[in-house]
Amino acid sequence: MNTYAKTGAVLALTLLGAGCTDFLQGPGLTETPNNPTTATALQQLIGVQANMATRLEGQLARCAGIFTQQLIGSNNQQLQWCTQYLVAEGDISGQMSGFYTGGGLYGLRNIQAAAVASGDQFLLGIAKVWEGLAMGTATSVWGDLPYSEAVNPAISLPKLDSQESIYAAVQARLDEGIAILQAATATGNCVPLEGDLIYCATAVPKATEIQRWVRAAYTLKARFHLHLVERNGNAEYALALAAAQNGISEAPTTPADAMHGRAPGDFRMFHGSVQDFDANVWAEFLLARQDIVAGNTLVQILTTRNDPRLLAYFDANAQGQVVGSDQNNVAVRPTGCAAPCAPSVVNTTVRRQFTFRQPIVTWAENQLIMAEAKYMTGDSAGAVVHVDAVRTAVGMPALGNVSFNDVMTEKYIAMFQNIDVWSDFKRTCIPAVTPFGTAAEVLGRLPYGSAERTANPNLPLPSAYPAGTTGSSPVRNWNDPNPC
């Protein structure tokens, strides 16, 4: 009996003892030991800028360039999705989600809330401008989108706002940003460690930093006014012109700076030198994959007018020629091109350097917005001045007078690798391109991402689009009612 008593005691004590101490509580058990659960506004601002680089320089820009045949997707996904117009909702889902999640609208709203709480007017102002840029770009690609009900914790199925209302809200965001920035304190120098990588990667006077943000915001207002021209006519041109006159005004100082969007007031994404870390996104993609080549349309335009940007945008072959591919991914070989005469790739010495800061909004764009707006509102003499300013900046001769085709061709060249070249094409149908294969028209929008569509019934099935939205056709958004 003694052994039984002892055993029973051991048992009882062990069971009791173990049950008393809280075995299930402790560090790293229920709460995660691996990730922080709070983040400052500065940290999230860096996160937003890293994310916006992937959005603005990534797949959307690649497809926009390929649709307008500045470039051609020659292999794999770039060939199927962009050259052949076969991009499906599963292919583009991550890109669309990226505008809303932690590095997108959700992060921007957190930053704005923190800035309001801490009274940081500068941070609030630039976050408003970022929001305008992001949502304006998103709506130009996808059309109707969740916005007014987005990133609201009380709403799990946000409804779609019409593209028209999103553009209006974007103008409001940019106006708010401008007003807040113009009222912000402007003394001393800006501090790079405060996280504004666009206009304060290195220290400049605070007043200069603020002024550059304000001017970039005005150019963005002008850009987004142009997106409404097909619907609203010349009234929109007048608004675009008024905004552009307050836009980016610092001219580039050298022809190379002019060709690569390096004027002091140009809005350029920050990049460092490490692959898959902080390098230019085009450079990373084209190093890892050789799926994009020069587009014959742009190559012919630049070759015919002897434009120095031909060799700034593309690498020449051994004979000093640049070879582009046509809309069907067939190389158009110039005479005297020695076999195999492969199509040219994007310029490696400047544009594909890891440190190349990708231009998103530039002085050249602002000049050409004013040129287009003046031309279409009857001031073609005024238009010539701006076209010539851009041309002489890169080392091209000035023109005496211009046709609308001249203006838009100049813009097409200047907006190389920029998502917005697609909006220019949709609005003006310049340059005249032949769609891929037997397709009736160039794609005018990308499909909604599958992640949003399957979780949010407000978005129509891909085969049902444009039902349930304001889209103009299965391949065009509301702001693009006329095919080319």
Added chain:
Amino acid sequence: MWLQVNWTLGGDYNSDDRTYAYGQASSGTNGGQLERWQFYDRLFDHNLTATGTHQFNRNVRGGLTVGQNLNETYFRQVDIFAQTWLAPAPFKLQNTTTRTLPNDAEQRRRVEGYFAQANVDLYDQLYLQARIRNDANSAFSRGHQRAWYPGGSAAWSFAKAVHLPENIVSFGKVRLAYGESGQQPPLYTTQDVYTAVAIADFNPGSLQVPTLNGVGGLYASAIRGNPDIAPERVREVEAGVDLSLFRGRADLSVTRYDSRAKDVVFAVNLAPSTGFTQKYINAGELTNKGWELTGSVRALQRSDLSIEVGGNWALNRNVVTSLGATPEQIAGDFPMPTPENCGPEAKVPRCQIGIGNSFAGQTTHAQIGYPLGVWRATDFARCGISDNSISFGGTTYNVGAACVGAPRGALYIAPNGFPITDPTPRAIGNPWPDWTAGLSLTANYRGVQLSAFLEHRHGGDVLNMTRASMYQYGTHKDTEIRGETRTFGKDMICYNKTCDVLNGPVVGPGAGTAVVIGEGWFSGGPLGSGQGATGGPISTRIEDGTFTRLREVSISYSFRDPWVNKIVGMRQLDVKLSGRNLKLWTDYSGYDPEVNLGGAQNANRGIDWFNAPLARAWVVQLTFFH
């Protein structure tokens, strides 16, 4: 001994240290790269049980077991990637120019369980058992960490009580069991967190890490935390009969089970426009119902020759019945996710969630009304399945008009003679078999033992990505038809059940048109838009993987003769010769329908993508006994 106490304490520790180095001249990375990985794994387990038994009287015997289980697992991973060697050697971190953000992650989990089980044996006939567990897991949210799981079973050996003819039924047992159990949840799902993981534009290819210009950044993780994550519960009822027939010459065992899982923890999709893409919730409901049969017959039992034949058959039906519902659906603003409202398209929220992805043109899902692991993919525009108006490659086609009066599933052919892709993904294809069976034979003739095993799997789709990839690169023998003409619906290249689609009924303005088949179809181009390639509709490569396989045949003999001792100094020598995977009968067009791209895992089954087929093997085995 009426009381037995057993205490087991165990510990396990292992570590894994890895270095991957790419030299300076490596083509994929500028200047070379170094990866350093360290893994630590530690486990403690404590089991304390006490069992008591008591004979109440001649006919009644009982027992009680109580126990405690404490378990802790700890895992840690530290890894860092460095780029651009300073000198060609050594392969050490200090010899590199830059390092990307290191990863340092821990996983720690504690489980605390208490259980009690009582069993009573009555009259050597009736066996009753009842049990209860209380399990707690630190990964559940506070306040939801513990759960009770009861269970019980009854078995009745009825051959004595019910007077059955002894020469037919010599032993029989009827059994019934009920049990509840739970599953471990994923770790660290209770909070919203921030992360500095690289953001992908195209992965692999172009990434950005949120540390720029020397300033560290974070962004909110897209996985929303759930502070109320709680245990899930599986309730299973199982009934069966075991029989021994014809004086032990045959056995038969039949089992039927019905199991329902509720509050299954799934990562449900959220609309990304809310700022989050996923959240772990207790929402899922699954059912598993099935039958299992095993039997054997001792056909011949003589002293010099015996032959036994055995067989088994199993059928399982798994259905996902719920993935929860959003507040808007519960409030009635949107339709609830029922099988009718969802359809194969998964039209409303919470109809489906993704659980796997393999770049094979399909994704693996849990979808309402389908088995767990169903595939979703895009297909050709087909009558009765696709919508009336389909946009493909920039042109819109009136599929509805062409399909009037056509059989369901008929292929729509565009004016250019090729089918078009319907962009709406649907549930299509399921890698799980309808039923499986096996047959075994064992024969013994004067000490020579022969055994054979035949296996059959019926149903289950296999995705022949090997053929699709080889089409894309033009290396498959089928692509030798390049330049020839074919007509969809008549003589297009097809295999297995792809013929039902490619050479089945066709409708549309281009139906019956002969087209040139070549790179445009197999790879990409205006003639066919590359729809025969790996990115095209899944119908070109989804095949029925039914197979029968002679899994093993072996023959063995034990030598005990004196020569064994004389020659090798041993008492006994066993020699066995086996052949494995000797023959495969299947309609699958690839080498082997039993391969799996994802290896031994559930999320991506049934994908054959340059996998080596199961090897035929001959094994000779010699065993010496001293």
